[in-house]
Amino acid sequence: MSNLSRRKLITTGLAATAGASGLAVAARLADRYGLIPPDHGGVYGAGTTLTYASHRLLTRHSLAREFAPSQISKAPFAKLRPFKNEAFSRMRDSGFVDWRVEVDGMVARPSSISLAELRSFPARSQITQLACEEGWSFIAEWTGVPLSHVLSAVGTVPEARYVVYYSIQPNWWHSIDMADALHPQTLLVHGMNGAELPIGHGGPLRLRIPRQLGYKSVKFITRLTITDSLERFKKGGNYSWYAGI
């Protein structure tokens, strides 16, 4: 009997050590290949990490579905509650001619880019669906400059891992990894359905990331910060950082 329990103890110990070191190796590998999201800790860390890791492996070259012009929603819904912001009101009254986007952080050339300059950059138009985490959705044609174009214009350093993007609304920002930042469908949108982007949909400038839910497509973009760590940038709200679901 003592023989048996010693053997059991040794096998259990070996299995536990193998399991633990296997997990440690998997975690090291996953981190190295960018499969660990910044919100991997806590009770829900396992679920969000599994989702992020599997999506990063699966969606490396995938494009969000694009639709035919006939499928564009006649009634695109915007759930914008009126907000008071003096700077915004002032710029709206002058037709947003003073709207600028500051680009800072891990870039070779920190810049301040005007809306007119952004509009002069090569634009891309795509008809994609915006899906809100609440459950509703609509399809629109979005026109804007690929974020990758802006990033290469300012020269991101190789160590850069995330792009943090700020709204003019106070304390409102989100961030994405470089895989999504450099994705061809990730746009700084200034036009919608052939016209200027309406204020309700985030005009004059909003980010669109069609492979993630709507809450990552922040409206009224005024600043981009390129960084290698999100430690300083607490996640906005308690929603999952990655919203590809």
Added chain:
Amino acid sequence: MQKHMADSTWSLVDAAPAATVAPRHSALVRITHWITALCLLALLLSGIEIVISHPRFYWGETGNPMTPSLFDLPIPASRPWVNTGYAFVLPDQNGWSRNLHFEAAWAVIFTGLAYVISGLFGGHLRKNLVPAGAGLTRRALSKDIANHLRFRRPDAAEAWSYNVLQRVTYLLVIFVLFPLAIWTGLAMSPAIVSVFPFLATVLGGLQSARTIHFFVSVLLVLFLLIHVIMVCRAGFSNRMRAMITGRAASRNENP
């Protein structure tokens, strides 16, 4: 050594009150059953929380507060821009609900895979769930349905083997409802659909997937309710004991 192990195992079994208690469910069935039960409750609770943020359903690709709905749930919403007819807005609990929903979804996928793979190779599915084992005839099935509709107490033999209706229902839950819930769930993921567009297009679009996801959940709730009612009718303590300890008390000496 091998003999020694075998002997000690047998003596343990002999020491148990073998005359009135016999093995019923394997450890794997019991563990996967309770993890699935826990996950299903988590998914239902968080699913209800998520759905009240927009209790309207649509068919096709798109749908929002500006478009007509297929049907509305007669409940208030947790967001002010949904016109529900109620004058008040429920508290918004989507933060933890969404996290819990996807964590439980991952857990139930791994649990389901473990159950199905081991059930295929271990013979559990063939022996205990394929209806042929209990004689799949129209008469047997209609008798079981009639008994279920009256919530009649199952006879003693059914403590040891699933009846035909149970087998058909469990197979439908395992191989139709859960996979359909996972499929329609994935069809709502913009990233997954960017790789596998057919997941959404085959169903008619994103909003169709959401609507089907809702109806599959309703069917799962219905299954859960009838399942629990029948467990109570059949003898709650003995059935719970069988699913927790793996052993059930038998009324006859030789079941």
